[in-house]
Amino acid sequence: MSIALPHIVVDRNLVEHCVMTLGSIGAAAGTGVKRTVYSPEWVKATDLYASWCADAGLIVRKDAVGNVWGRLQGTREDRSVASGSHIDTQLPGGRYDGALGCISAYIALRTLHEHFGAPRRSLEAVAFCEEEGSRFPAANLWGSRAVTGRIADGEAQRLKDYEGVILGDAMRAVGLDPARIKDAQRSDIDTFIELHVEQGPVLEHADIPIGLVTGITGLRHYVVEVTGEANHAGAFPMDLRRDPMAGAAEMISGVIDTANGIGRPAVTTVGRLQVEPNYPAIVPAKVRFTIDARHPDADALRDLYAMHEATLRAVAARRNLELSWQVTLDQPPSPSDAATVELLMSVAQEQGVRAMRMHSGAGHDTQVMAGIAKTAMIFVQSRRGRSHTPEEFTSVEHAAMGIEVLAGAMYRLAYA
């Protein structure tokens, strides 16, 4: 780092052009985008991304699951430095989630290539085929899982989309062979840096354009079932009821209060609830609800889970309700590579870009890539923290600043 970083300026018009052009493929609900994996819109979008990369002088290939890779070949045989994100969207998502990371990697490589020619270490831009699980709900992180060898045998034949289409058949329909999924695996990536919109309001509230992600949160999904006894809403006195709604309400308040009490970065959400039989004049028999609990620190996460479970047990015991739960998702925290975060921070400082360290409360391809490479993420400010909605918005200026930090770090890793 003794040599000063050269001045790297990203073309704002190019950023805007790429966001709007890619966002037009699958455009829905005004500023929304619907682009699910292996759909006609997805084919069009991946073809566009490949053509951008080719025009920038990159070596382009689609791998066995449809990830698009653009490679700027280095002069030395060495493991590469890669960047990118996913090209699929929610139903509808916005123009930025995933897409901006693909665009940023392409623009960073194009800019570095134009100004500095071939790097010593190879640089790669990638558009992962799938991350959202918006078409095949159990497929999520499909692209990065293929790259890291985390797709199980037979998974392509087992997973179905919401209309019953088998994932393997959807692959074949776009010219991919599910028998070749393992060919997508990579073991030659040294560092992976993903640029992504924050999807929360933290940067906006702090009035800082760029976040450098120190780690991705760990999380669990619980499906909690509270069972009491269905009874007539009028004829059954309060003191004789075993009311699972009363119990669930107290449990929900309890777990949310726990996360509130701990404060940032703990979060706990009850987003889904179902009542049986769900009639106004019947004390319910059963209430089922989900708990999504997250913390980026492994010890604090364990404590959070333990406090939630204690709350559930205490309320059920006091109210004489049956209680059971399933853990349907259990993801450990994924810390970033500390040296890479430091590199990004020093680049931002040299470039005069205001950046803060923060964690990611959402999951990303980066946590999968962490299995084979050093990783870090660059967050750019989201307006009002809106995400997974057509309302998603990130300014061109903030996006460009993020890309400049990415390009600067790539320069340090591959040229300097």
Add this chain to the structure above:
Amino acid sequence: MSIALPHIVVDRNLVEHCVMTLGSIGAAAGTGVKRTVYSPEWVKATDLYASWCADAGLIVRKDAVGNVWGRLQGTREDRSVASGSHIDTQLPGGRYDGALGCISAYIALRTLHEHFGAPRRSLEAVAFCEEEGSRFPAANLWGSRAVTGRIADGEAQRLKDYEGVILGDAMRAVGLDPARIKDAQRSDIDTFIELHVEQGPVLEHADIPIGLVTGITGLRHYVVEVTGEANHAGAFPMDLRRDPMAGAAEMISGVIDTANGIGRPAVTTVGRLQVEPNYPAIVPAKVRFTIDARHPDADALRDLYAMHEATLRAVAARRNLELSWQVTLDQPPSPSDAATVELLMSVAQEQGVRAMRMHSGAGHDTQVMAGIAKTAMIFVQSRRGRSHTPEEFTSVEHAAMGIEVLAGAMYRLAYA
């Protein structure tokens, strides 16, 4: 009351025979019954009831909506004393809810007729065609509403069942003319006494077979809508959320705690709840839930509503959530005729039947009949308070004791 009540004993075998025979029409799910108004099962059941009444020497007629009346003609021109309940069921209900009241009226009249011949004042047994709203959800109390002139013009053409069948067409299909509904109206009933299963556990817990109903509860149904802002469950810090699930949980705990704190006879139930969008990893945008609040005393009921509304407003304000509600049902308390309750109590005492005064927390045809007659109700013990389920059960002995109290009161009103 100076003359001692003659010894009236009801045939236990007849009670059991009637419960099992009527319960076999529409039998479902073991001990359950599905018998909705104007269905083939309903036709069979009303025909059976008419034949029972005819065999007992009663004058039988089906009125314009299909209520079956059996009349034991009095020797004097005077307003009659009637008893009965509804012959339709929930989906499935049990063998007792409604059915036992129809059977009791028939057995009481048959027993009185056999032992004492013609009364001075006419006695009537009735099987109301519909009370539950289990086929036409908005039709409930159809039979007693027809008798009291509370069916609106055009209602038969407006109401539809769950399959879209218009009520008027369903009437025509069983030989009834919806244009003649007003012919069902009566103005010549002096006293109406309904025997019904308790549908709650109060009598069982008190170990008393018979309840004498001092009044039917008033109640409101609120549909409450709490709106916040949908956000990512991971990326949005707790302190910046406007989470309607957190608000709804606190409101639900609040209104249930309020009713618990007041104690019997106040009851408050949240039986229905819906979340939007209802995904585990999204802080909801909106939570809708119902509040069913009941109290048999008009002043206490007003206070209960006011406390609930204050809870909703306070939580919404503190949590910065939007709040709105609709009152979808608003029913004032319906007190029984005090003299009729006293008569029933004195009859029970003379007969050595242990009885307690209580209110009804459920609605009944009696509250409608209160518009044209003096009313009271006799409750018989329900096992474990189970109702609107095949598990419903009342012992033959308790049913017979209730019918003996009913018959004794009818004797006092029509013979003595």
